Amino acid sequence: MSVAIENFVKAIYKNGKRDNNDTKPGNIAKELGISNAAATDMAKKLATKDLLNYKKYQELKLTDKGTKMALNVVRKHRLWEALLFKLFDMSLHDIHREAELLEHQTSDLLANKISEYLGNPKFDPHGDPIPNEDGEITTTDTSIPLSNTEEGKTYTISRLMSDDKEFFDFCAQNGLKYGNSILISKQFSKNKMTQILINNNTILLNQDFTSIIYVNEQD
Amino acid sequence: MSVAIENFVKAIYKNGKRDNNDTKPGNIAKELGISNAAATDMAKKLATKDLLNYKKYQELKLTDKGTKMALNVVRKHRLWEALLFKLFDMSLHDIHREAELLEHQTSDLLANKISEYLGNPKFDPHGDPIPNEDGEITTTDTSIPLSNTEEGKTYTISRLMSDDKEFFDFCAQNGLKYGNSILISKQFSKNKMTQILINNNTILLNQDFTSIIYVNEQD
DNA sequence: AAAAATATTTAAGCTTACTTAAAAATATTT
């Protein structure tokens, strides 16, 4: 299956989630930056491949096969994002752009290797869920914001729920990275600040940050 | 520039090195698995883009621009091989296959990040040189085979010059990986065996192996 | 509910990267 097809089913999947199912050709076309005519053509073609159900003037609906393909691409995208984020100092924006291309050139084998290397994470650095090999998504998230942690305990960073460049610059400077360990040295209940120890550095964070940094308790 | 074009200049570059410059369309076509006619067509087209010089019935000769493009693709291929080999337990054969696709979907920025992460290696796990950002290749290799090392010194593995699956299985089992440290515990001059310490394991290697495992002295 | 605006579909056409078949040139064998 081609890159164009993978992107098409992915766009339907994402648009379906976001815009309460407005998956008519025009919407998909806008998402992909192609003409409406091209989207209609592609929709017809994919219907013959049993990837979606197509009825004139109606919303495009992915079949089980189509959904599975979309989830497979999403899985690879998010695994790449998680890996690049862990290994390299790159902005999430740049990482996203690379993942957008790499996702289509990744065997299932390699995807599994990346997943395994990362400890089979259920969420990517944005906090978006990573589908597993069978396309299953974990919706229940056991991680909690830093603001809800307990003094003296050690946690692992699981999500950095932001798209803000400044926030990520701050994270990069202070070792706040997906997977890294944090010891909560003090919770100031009065002003809602949190003092943490990371990489042998003590940092004080305010609630703007502790509410978007998610962690899991270490066992 | 498209994947087809990148593969075409890469094929000319590689064929030029290997078969003392037999870079006529038929040879390139065979390398790429396309028809001779397609190769001729592409050659004409790339000549208009100043990537190669084309004269009827003659060898295809890359221009500086074409050579640079080929080296850029080769660089990305070998960086991917080096990275995947370092991170994952995968056969070199599988790794090669992945790299063959990833090489075309990798920005210069990402390539540089991979290179930096690996310590800007000059050779990939096969022992093939990795061109730098400017397309320069290191031909002088400072690494030496394990058979030439000195007792008591510590080295870093720099090349595993083989395509043999069994050899790589052995390497995987014993932590013999690109970048890993080896302490030479004993050199047996009589039977040309070498005893090494790696990952707290002592292994005895015969000359079949010590002549294809290359290392650099650690400073 | 009719008119206007918007979206979808159809139709025709383009580019890229191939293919096969036949013609022309080059290489090899005898």
Place this chain on the structure above:
DNA sequence: AAATATTTTTAAGTAAGCTTAAATATTTTT
């Protein structure tokens, strides 16, 4: 050096994935 074999080139054609323009259907506004 002639005959044969191989390669290269040309020519014509195909599939994928687009485009624009016009026709048709649906939605929204009045």
